[in-house]
Amino acid sequence: MVTIANIxxxxxxxxxxxxxxxxxxxxxxxxxxxxxVEGGQTVLSIHDGLLCAELVQSGDALLTGGxxxxxxxxxxxxxxxxxxxxxDSWIDQIAAGPNGAIAFxxxxxxxxxxxxxxxxxxxxxxxxxxxxxxxxxxxxxxxxYDGVELHWVTSGGSTQVLEWKGAHxxxxxxxxxxxxxxxxxxxxxxxxxLKDARHMRMQGYPSKVKSxxxxxxxxxxATSGAPAAIVWPxxxxxxxxxxxxxxxxxxxxxxxxxxxxxxTEEAIVIGYSNGMILxxxxxxxxxxxxxxxxxxxxxxxxxxxxGTQLAFGSEQGxxxxxxVTS
Amino acid sequence: MDEAEEKIxxxxxxxxxxxxxxxxxxxxxxxKHGKKYAVIVNEFGEIGIDNDLIVKSDEEIYEMNNxxxxxxVRGDLIRVVQxxxxxxxxxxxxxxxxxxxxxxxPVAQTFFMDEDVRSKAKLDAVIAxxxxxxxLLSLGDxxxxxxxxxxxDVILLNKTDLVDADELAKVExxxxxxxxxxxxxxxxxxxxxxxxxxxxxxxDLDRVMxxxxxxxxxxxxxxxxxxxxxxxxxxxxxxxxxxNVHDTTIGTVSLRGGDLDPKKFMPWxxxxxxxxxxxxxxxxxxxxFKDDTDRFVVQGIHMILEGDSQREWGKDEKRESRLxxxxxxxxxxxxxxxxxxxxx
Numbered sequence: 001m002v003t004i005a006n007i008x009x010x011x012x013x014x015x016x017x018x019x020x021x022x023x024x025x026x027x028x029x030x031x032x033x034x035x036x037v038e039g040g041q042t043v044l045s046i047h048d049g050l051l052c053a054e055l056v057q058s059g060d061a062l063l064t065g066g067x068x069x070x071x072x073x074x075x076x077x078x079x080x081x082x083x084x085x086x087x088d089s090w091i092d093q094i095a096a097g098p099n100g101a102i103a104f105x106x107x108x109x110x111x112x113x114x115x116x117x118x119x120x121x122x123x124x125x126x127x128x129x130x131x132x133x134x135x136x137x138x139x140x141x142x143x144x145y146d147g148v149e150l151h152w153v154t155s156g157g158s159t160q161v162l163e164w165k166g167a168h169x170x171x172x173x174x175x176x177x178x179x180x181x182x183x184x185x186x187x188x189x190x191x192x193x194l195k196d197a198r199h200m201r202m203q204g205y206p207s208k209v210k211s212x213x214x215x216x217x218x219x220x221x222a223t224s225g226a227p228a229a230i231v232w233p234x235x236x237x238x239x240x241x242x243x244x245x246x247x248x249x250x251x252x253x254x255x256x257x258x259x260x261x262x263x264t265e266e267a268i269v270i271g272y273s274n275g276m277i278l279x280x281x282x283x284x285x286x287x288x289x290x291x292x293x294x295x296x297x298x299x300x301x302x303x304x305x306x307g308t309q310l311a312f313g314s315e316q317g318x319x320x321x322x323x324v325t326s
Numbered sequence: 327m328d329e330a331e332e333k334i335x336x337x338x339x340x341x342x343x344x345x346x347x348x349x350x351x352x353x354x355x356x357x358k359h360g361k362k363y364a365v366i367v368n369e370f371g372e373i374g375i376d377n378d379l380i381v382k383s384d385e386e387i388y389e390m391n392n393x394x395x396x397x398x399v400r401g402d403l404i405r406v407v408q409x410x411x412x413x414x415x416x417x418x419x420x421x422x423x424x425x426x427x428x429x430x431x432p433v434a435q436t437f438f439m440d441e442d443v444r445s446k447a448k449l450d451a452v453i454a455x456x457x458x459x460x461x462l463l464s465l466g467d468x469x470x471x472x473x474x475x476x477x478x479d480v481i482l483l484n485k486t487d488l489v490d491a492d493e494l495a496k497v498e499x500x501x502x503x504x505x506x507x508x509x510x511x512x513x514x515x516x517x518x519x520x521x522x523x524x525x526x527x528x529x530d531l532d533r534v535m536x537x538x539x540x541x542x543x544x545x546x547x548x549x550x551x552x553x554x555x556x557x558x559x560x561x562x563x564x565x566x567x568x569x570n571v572h573d574t575t576i577g578t579v580s581l582r583g584g585d586l587d588p589k590k591f592m593p594w595x596x597x598x599x600x601x602x603x604x605x606x607x608x609x610x611x612x613x614x615f616k617d618d619t620d621r622f623v624v625q626g627i628h629m630i631l632e633g634d635s636q637r638e639w640g641k642d643e644k645r646e647s648r649l650x651x652x653x654x655x656x657x658x659x660x661x662x663x664x665x666x667x668x669x670x
Contacts, residue, residue: 185399186391207441315412
């Protein structure tokens with residue numbers, strides 16, 4: 001039995017992030033509101049314009065960055081704290097690392113906060129377009145034009161530069177820390193195997209890849225950007241090189257806009273441009289529909305820790321919680 | 327067409343620091359027109375813009391990984407426009423104020439080459455502001471000053487009260503060498519009727535010729551001579567106030583013909599934009615294809631080319647094909663000859 005509880009959001013509000021903070025469902029809109037759902041809905045006015053949101057690694061707080069220059073932390077009880085205020089500079093990127101580490105970027109500058117103190121500040125010559133902590137939290141990846149830089153989270157130490165020509169607009173590490181993968185302005189991903197900086201080109205998408213998700217043990221990398229979820233195998237020592245990706249959840253010409261791997265099982269929830277959501281098993285491609293369609297493209301999908309509930313949001317003021325326990 | 331209607335129009339303001347961009351911007355923002363604007367500024371030094379929604383961004387040029395040197399877009403605009411579009415209803419239009427040294431082509435190309443931006447926003451027009459007093463001196467400094475003029479749809483020759491009539495005439499003649507087609511207005515303190523610069527549809531295929539003075543009048547090809555003139559002076563011309571027009575490699579080629587054969591014209595225009603794309607700043611045209619009741623319109627920036635059937639030729643309308651290129655080092659004779667070979 002699949003049940004959907006729909007959430008009331010402002011008409012047309014764009015959901016930037018939908019998920020669970022602790023056990024509490026929350027929906028962060030581009031307008032800057034965070035809607036908290038626990039025995040009713042509460043609207044928290046966090047930003048004048050929200051640009052990015054990410055769950056801390058423990059899962060019990062949401063980090064947000066806004067057009068108002070603020071970086072905020074929202075606890076599961078709804079209490080919010082302003083961590084930084086850069087006034088009128090946009091906070092473009094935010095990332096969470098182990099032990100409560102936080103990194104955020106505004107334009108060409110990034111700040112790393114560890115134990116509530118500034119551990120390092122990094123300035124690049126080009127705009128920082130993606131941020132991700134390495135799994136152990138010792139290094140931070142920064143995506144920029146012509147490549148990705150890996151900086152130590154405390155000042156000092158040498159920077160590793162992973163070069164690849166073109167604009168890199170996002171970055172992530174594989175869960176085992178062996179690979180770095182970037183989204184590109186072109187319809188492609190680019191990857192590097194860290195031990196030897198070997199390149200991995202993941203191409204052939206009809207549009208930009210905006211959503212990517214690793215399966216829990218890092219065997220698969222699920223991606224949007226095509227009329228199916230494109231799922232790259234990272235099972236051998238060479239990553240996906242020389243292997244064809246799986247194409248899952250193909251629905252004719254419908255574009256996949258969002259993907260989220262299940263936290264424990266090898267399954268992916270897929271969101272589409274028409275608001276449809278379905279879950280598919282990676283192994284055999286078996287599909288279970290969760291939502292038939294909506295008013296707009298799915299923009300965010302996140303599981304709760306147990307993998308029993310799923311929160312979703314769309315670009316047209318829709319949000320909801322799907323219970324998948326049968 | 328409904329989708330096109332919903333796209334947010336974008337006006338780009340170019341011009342040197344001090345040319346009056348901020349003054350114009352404040353006029354646009356403060357006049358009572360009932361419209362709300364989002365403003366994207368690249369020039370951090372300038373202050374005093376009075377608007378609720380101002381976004382500062384660092385100019386970020388992206389070259390595309392397709393080996394084409396002119397296929398550049400502005401990464402900062404992609405990011406900012408995409409983010410702004412998530413909050414509907416905050417604004418009706420966007421104004422981009424570029425730095426004095428900005429190349430206008432990547433700005434314009436962003437609205438054609440990036441799928442996300444293209445789906446939500448449309449380039450309305452590129453406006454160049456020119457400081458009548460300092461323009462001739464600044465021209466020698468950088469190719470961007472020339473490019474901004476040559477690229478523009480509308481040129482505001484500003485601060486005209488600071489120069490005498492002779493000087494003004496020289497500045498205007500120089501501007502016309504670089505861009506004979508743009509609409510040109512003399513202004514003080516950027517005091518132009520805003521309907522002349524907003525909602526121009528200069529890149530809209532349906533309206534691409536509407537605001538083009540050269541296309542409206544039916545004089546003979548006198549602009550060809552302007553072009554030749556510019557070229558003749560290439561090796562000995564002198565910028566400045568000595569009476570010569572500015573020495574430049576930028577020129578205009580205006581082509582005119584009768585009915586064309588689409589099987590000849592299409593491969594030709596594609597080849598021209600492929601091979602000469604880096605040198606072509608803008609191109610526009612209305613083409614009469616033999617046995618086709620519709621006008622065919624084209625417009626382009628560097629290697630980007632758009633073309634479509636527009637509407638039926640009017641009963642009293644003279645059916646002819648007209649095509650204008652503005653660019654650097656254009657080979658007038660070759661273009662004329664090869665265009666003529668497209669005749670039906």
